[in-house]
Amino acid sequence: MSPTVTTSSEANGNVSAATARAAASAAAVQEATGPQAITMAKALNTALADAMQADPSVLVFGEDVGMLGGVFRITDGLTKTFGQQRCFDTPLAESGIVGMAVGMAMNGMRPVVEMQFDAFAYPAFQQIVSHVAKMHNRTKGALKLPMVIRVPYAGGIGGVEHHCDSSESYYAHTAGLKVFTPATVADAYRMLREAIDSDDPVMFMEPKKLYWSKDLVDLADLRAQHAANADSGTSSEGKAAVARPGTDATLIAYGPSVPTALAAAAAAAEEGRSLEVIDVRSIVPFDDETVCASVRKTGRAVVIAEAHGFASVSSEIVARVQERCFHYLAAPIRRVTGFDIPYPAPKLEHYYLPGVDRILDAVDDLQWEN
Amino acid sequence: MTISADHSAPDRAQRLPAEDAVSEAVRKFGITAEDYMLPAHHQIEMVGPDGRLKAESEQGTEPGHEYPLPADEELLAAYEQLVVGRRVNDQNSALVRQGRMAVYPSSHGQEACQVAAALCLSAGDWIFPTYRDAVAVMARGVDPVEAMTIFRGDWHSGYDPAKHKVGIQCTPLTTQLLHAVGVAHAAKLRGEDTVVLAMCGDGATSEGDFHEALNFAAVFHLPVIFFVQNNKYAISVPLSQQSVAPSLAHKAVGYGMAGERVDGNDVVALLAVLDRAVKLARDGSGPLLVEANTYRMQAHTNADDASRYRPDGEVAEWLAKDPISRMKTYLTDRGLLDDGDARIAAKAEAVATQLREGLSEDVPVDPLELFRHVFSAPTPQLKEQSAMLADELAREASPEEPTK
Numbered sequence: 001m002s003p004t005v006t007t008s009s010e011a012n013g014n015v016s017a018a019t020a021r022a023a024a025s026a027a028a029v030q031e032a033t034g035p036q037a038i039t040m041a042k043a044l045n046t047a048l049a050d051a052m053q054a055d056p057s058v059l060v061f062g063e064d065v066g067m068l069g070g071v072f073r074i075t076d077g078l079t080k081t082f083g084q085q086r087c088f089d090t091p092l093a094e095s096g097i098v099g100m101a102v103g104m105a106m107n108g109m110r111p112v113v114e115m116q117f118d119a120f121a122y123p124a125f126q127q128i129v130s131h132v133a134k135m136h137n138r139t140k141g142a143l144k145l146p147m148v149i150r151v152p153y154a155g156g157i158g159g160v161e162h163h164c165d166s167s168e169s170y171y172a173h174t175a176g177l178k179v180f181t182p183a184t185v186a187d188a189y190r191m192l193r194e195a196i197d198s199d200d201p202v203m204f205m206e207p208k209k210l211y212w213s214k215d216l217v218d219l220a221d222l223r224a225q226h227a228a229n230a231d232s233g234t235s236s237e238g239k240a241a242v243a244r245p246g247t248d249a250t251l252i253a254y255g256p257s258v259p260t261a262l263a264a265a266a267a268a269a270e271e272g273r274s275l276e277v278i279d280v281r282s283i284v285p286f287d288d289e290t291v292c293a294s295v296r297k298t299g300r301a302v303v304i305a306e307a308h309g310f311a312s313v314s315s316e317i318v319a320r321v322q323e324r325c326f327h328y329l330a331a332p333i334r335r336v337t338g339f340d341i342p343y344p345a346p347k348l349e350h351y352y353l354p355g356v357d358r359i360l361d362a363v364d365d366l367q368w369e370n
Numbered sequence: 371m372t373i374s375a376d377h378s379a380p381d382r383a384q385r386l387p388a389e390d391a392v393s394e395a396v397r398k399f400g401i402t403a404e405d406y407m408l409p410a411h412h413q414i415e416m417v418g419p420d421g422r423l424k425a426e427s428e429q430g431t432e433p434g435h436e437y438p439l440p441a442d443e444e445l446l447a448a449y450e451q452l453v454v455g456r457r458v459n460d461q462n463s464a465l466v467r468q469g470r471m472a473v474y475p476s477s478h479g480q481e482a483c484q485v486a487a488a489l490c491l492s493a494g495d496w497i498f499p500t501y502r503d504a505v506a507v508m509a510r511g512v513d514p515v516e517a518m519t520i521f522r523g524d525w526h527s528g529y530d531p532a533k534h535k536v537g538i539q540c541t542p543l544t545t546q547l548l549h550a551v552g553v554a555h556a557a558k559l560r561g562e563d564t565v566v567l568a569m570c571g572d573g574a575t576s577e578g579d580f581h582e583a584l585n586f587a588a589v590f591h592l593p594v595i596f597f598v599q600n601n602k603y604a605i606s607v608p609l610s611q612q613s614v615a616p617s618l619a620h621k622a623v624g625y626g627m628a629g630e631r632v633d634g635n636d637v638v639a640l641l642a643v644l645d646r647a648v649k650l651a652r653d654g655s656g657p658l659l660v661e662a663n664t665y666r667m668q669a670h671t672n673a674d675d676a677s678r679y680r681p682d683g684e685v686a687e688w689l690a691k692d693p694i695s696r697m698k699t700y701l702t703d704r705g706l707l708d709d710g711d712a713r714i715a716a717k718a719e720a721v722a723t724q725l726r727e728g729l730s731e732d733v734p735v736d737p738l739e740l741f742r743h744v745f746s747a748p749t750p751q752l753k754e755q756s757a758m759l760a761d762e763l764a765r766e767a768s769p770e771e772p773t774k
Contacts, residue, residue, distance in 0.1 A: 059559075085559055090586065090589075091582070091585050091586060091589050093581075093582040093585070093586070095548065095578060095579055095582050096548055096551075096579075096582035096583065096585070096586045098548075099545060099547075099548025099549060099551070099552065099579060099582070099583070100548050100549075100551050100552040100555060100586055101552060102548065102549050102552055103548060103549035103550060103551055103552015103553040103554070103555065103556065104552040104553070104555055104556040105552070106531065106532065106537075106549060106552065106553055106556075107496075107532075107552065107553040107556035107557060108556055108560070109556045109559070111552075123578070126542055126545060126579075127545060127548065127579075130542045130545060131542075131545060131549070134526075135538075136743055136744070136745065136746070137526070137743045137744050138525075138526035138527050138538060139526070139527045139530060139531060139538065139743075140525065140527075140739075140742075140743050141742070141743045141746070142527075142530035142531070142532065142533070143530070143531055143532055144746060175744055176744050176745070178745070198746075199746040200745045200746050238749070238750075284749070285749035285750060285751060286749075286750075286751065288750065288751075289750075
């Protein structure tokens, strides 16, 4: 069940097995002070460790998350630091993992479970839809399920079939689940801490092709921000971010598509077009305010997502924005999404994934006057 | 919260291999591992359909599968609950016919299983019932009307599961067994001696979560008792089309846990087997599987027609094995009942009255509550939708108001 990263395509930001190993060892490097170039994997790992440190009821479990540290090394070192009772391997059964987490959350714990890959989470679907999402509602709030289900998702890593699904729409469609997806290293830390703090169950969708992306971040500063927010009861939960300001059109993206949207905006700038990029961050709840403020300002929008477009988060975003911003729009909202086909084999995935050119083509179609 | 972070010496109790538990049991009982895990050759039965206590040689016991007779007080408490349970079942079925409840999956005929499952546990223990286990839920102390809210139709769960340590009556089959495993796991990590009893039926043993729950409980060595009421039918499909295992209790050995079969209409044998299972689990044996051989006397629900798939003769045969009449005979013959029967009948009638009144009451519903509990706090989207419904309601309430 381990990932076989077989191909490497620089153009799509793909990673090879060698860079995966490098990322893993980078995650193990001792933390330094001040802003450091760290990977999203390291930020997630640090968020888990900090949450476990802060609250003894936080438990981490799943497949290969113990001694191995997870196939993506996100749980690296947690068993060593916190012991086998706090971070442990389970039998290989996803419904079992999620169902057991439900019982633990009913009985005072805050479990954070890992689904090894997007498509491996499907055996847990009944537990997620029938129990995780509904427990709070069916008991009129008597039972809270503070649990996080981490799902490495989406493609761009040259993975073979069943390793690259964009499954966020299934969860977003289910009432009672929060669905978060970070696109930056700092957000990975911030949002995972907030997901673990949440009294509601959170599907935490981790764009696996960004695990080894690096940003300059100060983990000590993020930690301090989190503590300050916890003290003051504030939080950035449910808030979208303006990832790049612009004036001519808005690119709305989330997770793995945010860097692609930023690259498209950079390319457009060279051609004299100013694109604003919105990073949705929280699919549920959705930040209508930030997204619509941007579209009202620019009057044009393209929604970008790796997932199939049909009946998806991207179609929901188009519908919401259209309902709220119709009179501000100079052109119909366009979408650049995955095609409505099963996720392609590694050598074909670059045809499927939204890329800079396809985004710029869509922007060109937004009925410009000159 | 005391969870050890001692990683140099992982807690043996937490990661104890199943073989160690079995070899401990083997030492304790002086039998082989296989004989410990496999059910006895015959189901355990103590009081027969005629209400007579069987000779010890006929109780199905074997070395390592020995069951002392439960105390008289426990049997009297069980009998009281049996009578109340039968009354609850029949009152609820009547309320469905009268249109007071949407549906009621009756455990008529299975009351001994219901009562034993509830009575074998201590106050701090948890139980995870199915939709057919309302009698067990009430026997654990949940208010009868709160227990029936799920079928009354004004909300889903009518009680707080954590307060009563009773899971919501579960419809998706065997999903609740994993919740039982999680509750037991959390308790164990905190060093509590909680035992969890998880209920399911014979058809449910075909589900994947049955397998995952038993395996997780065994691997993590958790004090969970999986209690299968084999009532012979999954709606219309007989057990022979669910499984060709020698018995459902035999499935235990595949997980490295002990299994046992018991006459599911004999509350004496049920209590003997379950009491011992609870004690073993609390003392660290790991999980156990108990199969109760019983019969669903009525249709699956009021919407089902059992005459389409099973012969009347079969039902008549099981009528003669009724769990309540045999218990009444047994207790009367032993002189334990005296005039208690009238008191118990009065108590059962009081519960029935409570159900009739509680379920006939026109409970006011608040449509805006629909949005209140989806999350801990409503999202902006749910606030919008709630406001929309509130506006609709306001306009309905005063139709003469101009809408523009």
